[in-house]
Amino acid sequence: MMSINKGKGIAEGSSIPAGVGVGVDAVGGGDKQNPPPLSRYESQKRRDWNTFGRYLRSRRPPVGFSQFNADHVLEFLGYLDQFGKTKVHLQGCVFFGQPEPQGPCTCPLRQAWGSLDSLIGRLRAAYEENGGLPETNPFASCAIRIYLREVRDSQAKARGIPCKKKKRRRRNPLKTNEVSSSFTIQQP
Template sequence: MSSDQNFNGRSEIGEGSSRGGGSGGGSGGGLIIPSDSKQPPLAPPQLSRYESQKRRDWNTFGQYLKNQRPPVALSHCNYSHVLDFLRYLDQFGKTKVHLQGCVFFGHPDPAGPCTCPLRQAWGSLDALIGRLRAAYEENGGLPEMNPFASGAIRVYLREVRDSQAKARGIPYKKKKKKRNTPIIKANKETSNFPMQ
């Protein structure tokens, strides 16, 4: 608050430019509030879902590094730590990935339960790496030193994608955008133009 707004321990909150004596009589349009009254603190702006998730992922990865024996400083983190983190996350996965010897290997809709492990889905890992890659640079990391942008991470994600697709019998193909081109057929009977 500027010093010209303080007046004997009171704050003046005016509307518009009412300080210079507005139209009509009265006290100039300002509202006098004692300075000892408490104003509610301003809440920080609401983060988007993506920003909230990115912050949680970044904190989780930082905690993972701290829990290593010996603890790993973020400045010493490299792609091998990231790969270990991705493998560690598999224990919390919810996607059934059939093993080569399983009777349901290669079947998209298995008929019954099996003992194959649950893993993190490829799409979840891919999105996670994207968020961590952005968070690394937002937290002062150099783009050329970003362990989440390493070629080894891309290779790992590609292998996970391909193995999960094969195990579930769903070949991964990049989806192409379909073009909606209207097909116009000329019909002699319904034409509005007279035939000559």
């Protein structure tokens, strides 16, 4: 029995080869058990991975999955900005630094930092699930972390939201008052 969705499995990254129908089992004659539907996260991760793959193939010359690096990822993130929905006020804009501007302006729409951060997390996981080594994962590179930090800080500044760094609590190893005195040692 042929599937109606011939070729769709490979295009969507399915493990079912094209042309193999999910229907009557040749041996038992009953219905094959359908795999459980993907979670929202897994579906989004697959879509993101496929979108990134299409982006690499659309470059001139096309870039293979074994050839891309952090620079290609940064270019992809820049490419996505054209589809953004977050208004990011420029330095010279009268609304720069105002959390709730009173009127419209010509500042560009960009991808929100949170969306980019989530996207990179999903692509990082997809890279490793598709055979990439964690130590060579371009989505986990220092350049990507710096880029995301700069986007977060610039978007917060443009909206007038102060960026507060988390301060590390340092433990002083020379402090002696941290020793618990809940027990006593009795001398014989």
